[in-house]
Amino acid sequence: MAVLTPYTFIQCPCSDSSTLGRPSDPNSSTITEADEDERTFDPRAPRSNFSLYPLEYLLYCEDCHQIRCPRCVSEEIVTYYCPNCLFEVPSSNLKSEGNRCTRSCFQCPICIGPLAVTSIETRPDPSLLAAPDNTAAPHSGPYALTCSYCNWSSTEIGIQFEKPNSIHAQLAKLRNGGSTRLTAKERKERRKDPAYRRYQATSSGEGESDQTENLDLETQFANLKAFYQNQLADPNSADTGLAALGDLGFSSPTSLSRIMSIYTGGSLQDRKAKSRLGAMREALKPDEGLQFAHLDESAAIETLRGEGHDGTASITQLVDQPPNLGEEHLHGRSRFISELRPIPYLLRTKRSKRCPVCRHIISKPEAKVQTTRFRIRLVAGSYIPSIAIRPLSLSATAGGGGSSASGATLPGALLEPLKPAHFLLTFKNPIFETIKVTLGAPAETPGRFASKVTVLCPVFEVDANTDVWDEALREGGATGGAGSGGGGEKGERRRGRYDEGSQANNGNQLEVGKIWERGRNWVSIVVEVVPASLRLDQGDAPLREDEDVLEIPLFVHVEWEGEAGGDDVLESVAAKDKGGEAREKRELAYWCVLGLGRIRK
Amino acid sequence: MSSKRHSILPPAPSGPKPPVHFSSSITIADSAVLTGTHSIAIHGESVVHPRARLDSLAGRITVGRRCVVHERATLGAVGVSGRVAESGAAVTLADYVTVEVGAAVEAGDTVIGEGTVVGVGAKVGAGAVIGKHCTLTPHTEIAAGEVLPDYTVVYSNGMRRTDKRGMAELKNKGLARQIDVLRRIIPSNPGKFA
Numbered sequence: 001m002a003v004l005t006p007y008t009f010i011q012c013p014c015s016d017s018s019t020l021g022r023p024s025d026p027n028s029s030t031i032t033e034a035d036e037d038e039r040t041f042d043p044r045a046p047r048s049n050f051s052l053y054p055l056e057y058l059l060y061c062e063d064c065h066q067i068r069c070p071r072c073v074s075e076e077i078v079t080y081y082c083p084n085c086l087f088e089v090p091s092s093n094l095k096s097e098g099n100r101c102t103r104s105c106f107q108c109p110i111c112i113g114p115l116a117v118t119s120i121e122t123r124p125d126p127s128l129l130a131a132p133d134n135t136a137a138p139h140s141g142p143y144a145l146t147c148s149y150c151n152w153s154s155t156e157i158g159i160q161f162e163k164p165n166s167i168h169a170q171l172a173k174l175r176n177g178g179s180t181r182l183t184a185k186e187r188k189e190r191r192k193d194p195a196y197r198r199y200q201a202t203s204s205g206e207g208e209s210d211q212t213e214n215l216d217l218e219t220q221f222a223n224l225k226a227f228y229q230n231q232l233a234d235p236n237s238a239d240t241g242l243a244a245l246g247d248l249g250f251s252s253p254t255s256l257s258r259i260m261s262i263y264t265g266g267s268l269q270d271r272k273a274k275s276r277l278g279a280m281r282e283a284l285k286p287d288e289g290l291q292f293a294h295l296d297e298s299a300a301i302e303t304l305r306g307e308g309h310d311g312t313a314s315i316t317q318l319v320d321q322p323p324n325l326g327e328e329h330l331h332g333r334s335r336f337i338s339e340l341r342p343i344p345y346l347l348r349t350k351r352s353k354r355c356p357v358c359r360h361i362i363s364k365p366e367a368k369v370q371t372t373r374f375r376i377r378l379v380a381g382s383y384i385p386s387i388a389i390r391p392l393s394l395s396a397t398a399g400g401g402g403s404s405a406s407g408a409t410l411p412g413a414l415l416e417p418l419k420p421a422h423f424l425l426t427f428k429n430p431i432f433e434t435i436k437v438t439l440g441a442p443a444e445t446p447g448r449f450a451s452k453v454t455v456l457c458p459v460f461e462v463d464a465n466t467d468v469w470d471e472a473l474r475e476g477g478a479t480g481g482a483g484s485g486g487g488g489e490k491g492e493r494r495r496g497r498y499d500e501g502s503q504a505n506n507g508n509q510l511e512v513g514k515i516w517e518r519g520r521n522w523v524s525i526v527v528e529v530v531p532a533s534l535r536l537d538q539g540d541a542p543l544r545e546d547e548d549v550l551e552i553p554l555f556v557h558v559e560w561e562g563e564a565g566g567d568d569v570l571e572s573v574a575a576k577d578k579g580g581e582a583r584e585k586r587e588l589a590y591w592c593v594l595g596l597g598r599i600r601k
Numbered sequence: 602m603s604s605k606r607h608s609i610l611p612p613a614p615s616g617p618k619p620p621v622h623f624s625s626s627i628t629i630a631d632s633a634v635l636t637g638t639h640s641i642a643i644h645g646e647s648v649v650h651p652r653a654r655l656d657s658l659a660g661r662i663t664v665g666r667r668c669v670v671h672e673r674a675t676l677g678a679v680g681v682s683g684r685v686a687e688s689g690a691a692v693t694l695a696d697y698v699t700v701e702v703g704a705a706v707e708a709g710d711t712v713i714g715e716g717t718v719v720g721v722g723a724k725v726g727a728g729a730v731i732g733k734h735c736t737l738t739p740h741t742e743i744a745a746g747e748v749l750p751d752y753t754v755v756y757s758n759g760m761r762r763t764d765k766r767g768m769a770e771l772k773n774k775g776l777a778r779q780i781d782v783l784r785r786i787i788p789s790n791p792g793k794f795a
């Protein structure tokens with residue numbers, strides 16, 4: 001079993017429906033205190049899975065003074081880029097060319113490994129000293145995409161390239177098997193070509209010959225669209241006798257033009273005036289977009305016989321395939337590996353994050369793809385106290401008798417059921433103000449196995465995260481002027497630090513309401529737990545996964561005095577000028593979950 | 602096992618010193634480890650990297666021509682099956698075989714075909730017969746006694762496919778060039794094992 005290291009997860013207040021969308025107002029202080037008290041947060045509730053985050057995942061809005069988790073920020077895309085070539089793609093290109101890299105970045109269709117462009121041509125044997133003319137161009141086409149992991153090569157699907165660059169454009173013109181296909185633009189040009197028109201005119205007389213042509217999706221759509229546009233434009237469209245249905249008929253030009261305008265963005269609206277009542281004929285030729293279904297699947301069955309299951313693509317491989325407009329019509333398609341195509345890399349994004357309430361930016365990365373730095377990043381870790389958990393062994397100090405010995409000494413050791421264990425929670429204050437912390441924990445953990453929890457010191461203050469040197473200087477002042485009220489208090493609070501050395505001698509007694517240890521900007525307190533027994537009675541449901549982990553919900557309420565309204569330097573200067581008048585009380589309250597360890601089964 | 606670590610210092614020859622048959626053109630590092638009781642034969646132009654381990658306790662070990670046995674690779678370890686060679690040949694590498702860093706080929710009539718690459722940290726079980734020009738990607742495990750057809754690629758936790766690139770010749774040439782470089786880099790000391 002994996003060793004469990006103690007952890008702290010914080011529940012973002014956004015998951016509480018009563019606080020959602022409401023900026024925390026420092027004046028209305030007793031907000032949720034009342035209802036929070038009544039309702040203990042259950043870390044095992046299925047919902048909790050979606051609202052608990054490690055401190056590192058959380059951001060903080062300086063204006064709302066509230067924690068922001070990945071669920072309660074609104075994101076804006078700063079940059080689109082290819083993860084393979086790190087090329088930044090302008091968002092205008094995105095609309096025309098799609099969300100994949102259009103350079104030469106491809107993933108293997110078999111194993112999604114990156115593909116490399118390699119020359120297929122066997123290079124002249126270097127052991128042969130002849131052929132000096134070949135040294136001028138060591139790499140010459142044709143080229144193929146190859147995967148260095150699973151040894152797939154695009155030659156397996158019959159695709160090779162003339163040039164080693166702009167593979168994406170070359171691939172768009174190639175069908176699997178190597179036959180070329182016309183892009184939409186080329187097809188348009190072909191239609192204008194008089195020679196092709198003449199050829200079309202003669203072949204249409206023969207009729208059958210052209211229908212064997214397989215239209216891919218893009219071509220078929222283009223053909224159909226052109227055909228119907230012609231039909232609508234043609235005032236003499238054949239009347240096939242369905243005119244009785246009039247405007248409501250499926251074949252009526254008006255309804256068709258309405259449908260077409262939905263798809264093509266209203267380009268047909270102007271032609272509506274010209275259209276007449278009366279049905280139109282349907283497409284009759286491949287050139288008009290008629291595609292016969294291939295119902296004869298014997299070829300596919302034959303291939304399946306030959307290649308077996310190994311020759312077919314897996315669902316993952318099919319899902320990873322990019323949408324391919326050059327693909328054959330649905331009926332002509334089977335599911336063989338030979339029909340997979342290299343996958344152009346999906347573009348990735350860099351996003352900035354905004355507070356959904358006040359719209360301030362709380363995280364903004366550098367726009368340049370290559371840099372991993374952030375311009376703005378308000379991480380929660382620099383605003384709310386971190387909580388570190390350490391098992392506390394009392395065996396050394398329990399000689400006095402009163403306090404009970406702790407079972408868990410090593411981190412990750414199993415907790416003995418029904419035997420009190422102690423944990424040291426260290427709260428570290430990241431802000432430059434002294435904070436007052438109030439903790440609340442249920443006496444028994446929620447869930448099937450109720451362990452008893454006692455927070456020995458639920459109310460305490462943690463000193464400000466002042467400059468280390470500042471601190472040293474003030475130390476001296478405090479001891480000097482111990483007589484004065486403020487200084488004495490400071491000295492009192494800091495004494496723990498000096499006692500550290502002598503702690504081993506006099507022993508830290510577990511005393512209710514007493515801080516275990518304190519330092520410059522941190523305070524350690526003790527939590528006593530009596531783990532529940534995991535014994536199951538007859539008929540009880542078996543132990544669920546991780547049900548043996550002792551998790552205690554802890555309500556943390558932090559209070560401090562901050563500068564009014566402001567977060568930037570200017571404001572703080574102003575506050576100093578006014579001599580502390582602008583200070584106001586701030587508070588933050590949230591649930592967190594302390595995972596202490598596994599209980600022995 | 603495959604994760605067996607050796608000290609950084611040249612290890613003191615542990616166990617019996619096996620009889621060796623070396624071609625004059627091989628490159629074998631001073632700190633390679635050759636132990637066992639059966640003979641170890643290494644043919645022309647093959648390279649054995651420092652700290653590679655060849656163990657002939659379970660039977661004969663044969664390394665073909667132009668093979669490369671990388672650092673901390675193990676040939677002839679007695680696997681969990683405890684199987685030893687019935688025919689007397691523990692491990693046979695054909696020509697142009699690469700056994701990558703930390704890979705292990707267990708003893709017991711194990712055969713690796715020409716041009717095959719045993720990837721980093723891969724494990725070939727006792728008695729497995731690997732075909733020609735196969736690729737075992739890193740950390741692949743081939744079960745004991747398994748038979749792989751020629752040109753098989755084993756990848757991604759045991760998925761199989763056939764290499765259709767037809768690059769076998771090219772790969773062999775590449776290996777030959779690599780060996781040319783290695784011979785210049787690795788100081789050879791075949792005399793130590795004689």
Ligand SMILES: [Zn+2]
Pocket residue numbers: 012013014015067068069070071072073
């Ligand atoms: Zn949230």
Ligand SMILES: [Zn+2]
Pocket residue numbers: 082083084085086087101102103104105345
């Ligand atoms: Zn790219």
Ligand SMILES: [Zn+2]
Pocket residue numbers: 108109110111112113147148149150151152
């Ligand atoms: Zn691949």
Ligand SMILES: [Zn+2]
Pocket residue numbers: 061062063064065355356357358359360
């Ligand atoms: Zn905000």
